[in-house]
Amino acid sequence: MALVELGRFDRQEAHIVQGRLESEEIMSFVFDAGTSIADGSYFLIPVRVMVDDDDYVAALKILEDPA
Incomplete structure (x- = not known):
């Protein structure tokens, strides 16, 4: 298993994307969600x-689907 970056999002959107992927049985991970909380840039750093990597193409198709 090799992880690849699907995209960068604000914190809330990243968790929505993760939920959408998991609803389609694609495991995903949110990285950097706790970065720079102490210095006040919590909402400025993308997650x-x-x-x-085997799920990358399927995950992209899910993100492109407006449903």
């Missing part, structure tokens, strides 16, 4: 959503 990475990572998926297994």
Whole structure:
């Protein structure tokens, strides 16, 4: 299993993306969600959503689907 970056989102959107992927049985991970809380830039730093490289294409299709 090799993780690849699916995209960068604000914190709330990253967790919504993760939930959408998990509803389609694609495991994902949210990285950097706790970065820079102490210095006040909590909402400014994008959060990475990572998926297994074998699931990357399927995950992209899910994100492109407006449903």
